């Protein structure tokens with residue numbers, strides 16, 4: 325029995341929850357079942373139908389009040405609490421059937437993926453529960469404003485990828501906000517030429533950082549971290565292209581086709 329999961333991560337405000345909502349709408353239109361799981365214990369409202377909500381287990385507000393923790397401490401506590409009570413999540417996910425497609429909407433505090441082992445442990449559990457998992461790391465298009473920002477964003481994406489050790493796609497979200505940029509400029513960032521980025525960076529940083537810039541550049545290049553899939557949430561073709569890429573990576577269609585074939589075989593046997 326196989327299930328499929330996208331984990332949607334990235335900095336605060338990068339468009340993760342909006343993507344989950346739009347992907348759910350798109351899948352509903354195509355009559356494809358998609359469950360969205362909210363794993364943000366500080367979330368306040370949703371634009372999607374929530375199938376599982378971490379706030380039914382624990383929320384930042386409760387923890388903040390009862391333990392006198394600030395918002396980030398409370399968030400870390402909530403994630404730890406969930407990890408210690410993973411049977412709660414397992415029970416909920418057990419209700420889904422073979423080939424169901426699940427999207428995890430995660431909090432925007434990137435230290436949860438880069439400094440703490442929560443996500444890594446959660447993903448290893450998902451694998452044990454027969455999920456094929458794909459990470460989508462969101463950066464929003466304002467990260468293309470300059471190469472310093474872009475570099476910083478790529479480094480956080482790399483850090484998350486190394487921590488999680490699962491198939492990873494970098495997504496450049498909010499592409500509807502880049503309509504006044506030339507296609508050439510956009511293409512330059514979607515599949516960035518590392519030498520060009522480094523020389524751009526060298527113009528804006530003091531000369532003593534040159535070696536560091538070069539080292540970071542070749543690190544990002546080695547991991548293929550400077551290429552992005554553009555996502556314009558206002559365009560269904562853009563959503564379809566991204567979904568197709570993830571489906572191919574997860575071999576979703578193969579699995580669905582195979583399970584469609586099973587009843588025929590059973591019929592043949594019973595004849």
Ligand SMILES: Nc1nc2c(ncn2[C@@H]2O[C@H](COP(=O)(O)OP(=O)(O)OP(=O)(O)O)[C@@H](O)[C@H]2O)c(=O)[nH]1
Nearest residue numbers: 335336337338339340341342343431432498500557
């Ligand atoms: N123009 C535009 N705005 C967007 C897009 N996606 C999200 N937004 C806006 O950006 C803001 C943040 O979007 P969210 O989807 O809440 O971002 P998030 O990554 O879930 O944020 P956190 O949960 O705080 O980490 C909201 O005001 C959205 O309406 C997009 O594709 N285009």
Ligand SMILES: [Mg+2]
Nearest residue numbers: 340341364430
């Ligand atoms: Mg969100």
